[in-house]
Amino acid sequence: MDSTTDELLMLRVRDGEVEKLGVLYERHRTPLFSFFVRLTGNAQAGEDLVHDVFLRMLKYRHTFETGNRFTTWMYQVARNAHFDSWRRRQHEVSLDAQEMEDREALLSPDPTPDVKLRHDQEVKLLQKALAGLPVESREVLVLSRFQNLKYEQIAGILDCGVGAVKMRVHRALEELRVKFSQLAGEEAYEL
Secondary structure (H helix, E strand, O other): OOOOOHHHHHHHHHOOOHHHHHHHHHHHHHHHHHHHHHHHOOHHHHHHHHHHHHHHHHHOHHHOOOOOOHHHHHHHHHHHHHHHHHHHHOOOOOOOHHHHHHHHHHHOOOOOOOOOHHHHHHHHHHHHHHHOOOHHHHHHHHHHHHOOOOHHHHHHHHOOOHHHHHHHHHHHHHHHHHHHHHHHHHHHHHO
């Protein structure tokens, strides 16, 4: 396995060793796929977007600069690819809880069949609530909570300050809490 840092590999790709992009693809395809599936709610779209990102990284490799963090640059490219895809579709995909659960099973290497019913219901409600958020809120939550990026990295991706990222995350979490409470109340009412 190649222990070269992502940044050094990308610099080598930029300088003409395009085959090194394969190493970066192997390292980052799963986190990118997870990012896109959580944003789009569609595994096929996620796979297509992952490929689009790596094609764009190859095409725009000359824009990667020494001193840049690879993951920050990669997620900027990913955001642009997602936005372009979304703009072409001009609508958001609606998600139901079962579809989200099926997608999460694709992302999880160790599914646990013995999880309690209540936990499953809460997870389904949380996924449904996340899917119901505006894309900007969902994006910042996916980057911070699921992709585990630091606020500084997210600020670089979103091209804003760390304080703005903290505020966006706080607001998105509040939106998620309200949406989750509404859905939980609706479900309790239906029972």
